[in-house]
Amino acid sequence: MANASTKRIALLGFELESNRFAPVVGKTEFTGKLVLKGADMMADLATENPRSPGTLVGFTRTMDKTGSWTPVPIMVAGAGAAGAVEHAYYLEIKDEMLRRLEAEMPVDGVYFCEHGAAVTTEISDPDGDLFASVRALVGPDVPLVSTLDLHANISDKMVGSTDLLVAYRTNPHVDHFERGAEAARAMVELMAGLNTESAFIRLPLQAPQVTQLTAAGPYGEIIDIGQDRLDETILNVSICSGFTYGDTPENGMAFIVTTRGDKGRARCLCRELAEHAWAERHRFVPRLTSLDDCICRAVEVGDDVALSPILIADVADNPGGGGRGNTTWLLRGLHEAGAKDAVLGIFFDAALAAEAHALGVGETFGARFNRDEASTYSEPFEAEATVRTLSSGDLVGRPGGSVAGRTVALGPTAVLELGGVIVVVVSKRVQCFDSGFFETFGVDVKAARTVVVKSRGHFRAGFAHLFQPDQIIEADAPGLTSPNLANFTFAGYQRPIFPLDPETTWQPPGW
Ligand SMILES: [Zn+2]
Incomplete structure (x- = not known):
């Protein structure tokens, strides 16, 4: 039995990367792929080769190492990469998550293993909607941390509803476990009283997926620059390329710098990274x-x-x-x-x-x-x-x-x-x-x-x-x-956006 001082952390996750041009998905696709609730989630996580997302595995195993905590498994639902999700089914998932979470309140922290590039048949930012709904339920003081895919489409709502967003740094993605572990370490700090300050910039730059690799090329370089700047103040630098075929107003390369309480440094570094990437934008045009x-x-x-x-x-x-x-x-x-x-x-x-x-x-x-x-x-x-x-x-x-x-x-x-x-x-x-x-x-x-x-x-x-x-x-x-973006009719992007609109201009925010 958990003692009175044991921190209770709710575990949630909604993992869908929505291609607007692919067939709509619903209950069949999710239940066929991954829906785990309550004790079933913990049973899966205890296996040698879990079905749960690698980020969730990394988070829970790292929390285990930090000592005393009580996992509060709520629900993880995922359909991988597919089309938009039927809005009614999204609402069903969201309602169930909120209902189960409310029944477990109070909690000391909430961890999400989220993809971050879902769309429903009605809204372009269900991830932000889910974060905001959970924030409203648990209140402003409970730490809320989410891991994200590098292809997440980042919204103000996602940044504003959370204390920390931790995106993959690798593409191909091979750091699921490490990012989950990073989220766990940050959660421990947050539960001990850390207040984070973040800055967020989204560029009108939606690179095709093939030029978003990280081993070499402009994207990997900008991620490396961000990582070189981590120190006692800079807690995390996440740079998400956006999911090209999501075709949402939230598309575009996003820079999120989260600090241990220093808004000024968050903004400075965020702007510097965004300016660097913008200057290199022509290198994001693919050669097929x-x-x-x-x-x-x-x-x-x-x-x-x-x-x-x-x-x-x-x-x-x-x-x-x-x-x-x-x-x-x-x-x-x-x-x-x-x-x-x-x-x-x-x-x-x-x-x-x-x-x-x-x-x-x-x-x-x-x-x-x-x-x-x-x-x-x-x-x-x-x-x-x-x-x-x-x-x-x-x-x-x-x-x-x-x-x-x-x-x-x-x-x-x-x-x-x-x-x-x-x-x-x-x-x-x-x-x-x-x-x-x-x-x-x-x-x-x-x-x-x-x-x-x-x-x-x-x-x-x-x-x-x-x-x-x-x-x-x-x-x-x-x-x-x-990756040949001319093959698609994009209706959801905020235009102009590079390279679809080659003459796109951008000015850094006047913070
Ligand atoms: Zn991805």
């Missing part, structure tokens, strides 16, 4: 490779083993950004061009996987891709294929990747051979995070001449042991997550 050139390169490396193998990222069909994971332009192109020793995955098509399972290993059949799919870009494609392997589709993320140590369920999975192209077909819509998404099913990635992944950037962590950055090509194919 045309579909035809991608196919040519694949044919070349297939024919000439003296050349280095290549990895083609189908960045426009990234399930991690709301893509369906089933566009066929690269598959069709490679197949028709007779590319050799190519592997492609993971392709989301439950009906095709089921058919392959019914047929069995070694069977050859006319594989009909996207027979049931009606989404834009998910075009049908048919080719003769042989079933190579079958699996129930469970794997654990390989070390170094974005889902390292976490259990991933892909549902019934089939490896199909279409001439020189091997395709991993899965039944759940997930991006290809690491080479294990092939190797687990017997596909030899090391021997492949061309590897095609349906992922925008997270694959880089999970394939770094096999591919150097100069072997990676980003394809300009059609899709729901195309």
